[in-house]
Amino acid sequence: MPELPEVETTRRGLExxxxxxxxxxxxxxxxxxxxxxxxxxxxRLLGHRIAALRRRxxxxxxxxxxxxxxxxxGMSGTLRYLPEAxxxxxxDHVDFHLAPEGWLRFNxxxxxxxxxxxxxxxxxxxxxxxxxxxLDAGFDADYLVSACRGRRVAIKQHLMNGTIVAGIxxxxxxxxxxxxGIRPRRQAGRIGRERLAVLVTAIKSVLNDALxxxxxxxxxxxxxxxxxxxxxxxxxxxxxxxxxxPRCAHPIRKQVVGxxxxxxxxxxxx
DNA sequence: AAAGACACCTGGGAGC
DNA sequence: TGCTCCCAGGTGTCTT
Numbered sequence: 001m002p003e004l005p006e007v008e009t010t011r012r013g014l015e016x017x018x019x020x021x022x023x024x025x026x027x028x029x030x031x032x033x034x035x036x037x038x039x040x041x042x043x044r045l046l047g048h049r050i051a052a053l054r055r056r057x058x059x060x061x062x063x064x065x066x067x068x069x070x071x072x073x074g075m076s077g078t079l080r081y082l083p084e085a086x087x088x089x090x091x092d093h094v095d096f097h098l099a100p101e102g103w104l105r106f107n108x109x110x111x112x113x114x115x116x117x118x119x120x121x122x123x124x125x126x127x128x129x130x131x132x133x134x135l136d137a138g139f140d141a142d143y144l145v146s147a148c149r150g151r152r153v154a155i156k157q158h159l160m161n162g163t164i165v166a167g168i169x170x171x172x173x174x175x176x177x178x179x180x181g182i183r184p185r186r187q188a189g190r191i192g193r194e195r196l197a198v199l200v201t202a203i204k205s206v207l208n209d210a211l212x213x214x215x216x217x218x219x220x221x222x223x224x225x226x227x228x229x230x231x232x233x234x235x236x237x238x239x240x241x242x243x244x245x246p247r248c249a250h251p252i253r254k255q256v257v258g259x260x261x262x263x264x265x266x267x268x269x270x
Numbered sequence: 271a272a273a274g275a276c277a278c279c280t281g282g283g284a285g286c
Numbered sequence: 287t288g289c290t291c292c293c294a295g296g297t298g299t300c301t302t
Contacts, residue, residue, distance in 0.1 A: 002295060034278075034297085058296075075295055076280075091280085110279045112296060126298090153273065162297080169295055218295060219282075239294095259275075261293085 002073040004167030005210035013224030017081045022049045025097035034114040057166030068121040074112025130166040141197035148188040156184035157258040176203040183269045184262040237263040
């Protein structure tokens with residue numbers, strides 16, 4: 001589910017509801033996530049105030065004085081705010097009881113998500129090697145040209161590699177490559193500067209568009225307020241095999257690249 | 271160093 | 287209706 005736009009949608013939806021509140025209690029019903037939830041997490045958070053809610057790539061960072069909780073939503077995770085207590089449903093693995101009021105509920109059917117506390121998120125092993133934020137000014141043509149130089153990997157896999165650029169997953173890699181007219185399998189190092197510059201613009205454009213629609217809900221994504229995202233309606237190629245290309249009407253092709261389903265227009269993308 | 275395969279897990283949809 | 291099989295928004299780890 002959650003790529004950068006979905007995580008950012010979650011962050012924006014929750015920020016004003018949780019920042020400034022304290023952790024009154026923490027209920028861990030299922031600690032077996034991607035990595036086990038630390039047994040001392042409750043003790044660490046109890047009574048501490050949420051100073052900020054940030055995002056880095058696909059990670060949410062809940063800042064406290066002295067440390068941060070890293071939240072990853074994996075493939076199927078959601079983090080929702082509940083104004084009142086509600087009985088837990090399936091896969092409601094962790095509840096944050098907030099003070100003076102409210103609850104935060106982490107739900108994740110596939111349990112690929114994670115909750116990890118650390119003193120310094122910038123130095124955390126999962127964040128330390130992340131590439132630039134794609135919507136930051138530092139992610140530009142110069143950067144992508146140098147990051148692609150000499151690389152033989154497929155450009156789509158390259159974009160989905162978080163150490164190259166953070167937060168781009170399968171949906172938005174497909175969509176950005178469509179907008180840029182580049183085939184998913186093209187070797188990263190064999191794309192000229194001009195086309196990479198177009199790709200940078202396409203990435204920023206598709207991510208900003210998706211943010212404007214509250215992200216993409218394929219099946220189960222909901223933001224912090226429980227509402228789905230509507231960018232699915234704007235997807236040009238993702239999960240549309242054999243449908244006509246919106247630009248030229250040629251049938252969209254599905255092809256596995258790096259073990260991930262990829263979709264492109266063989267006429268518009270070269 | 272880089273690229274590829276595999277692992278983790280549940281649920282939904284397709285096909286029979 | 288019910289069974290089996292395949293696939294899914296991610297990414298760390300192990301193997302070539």
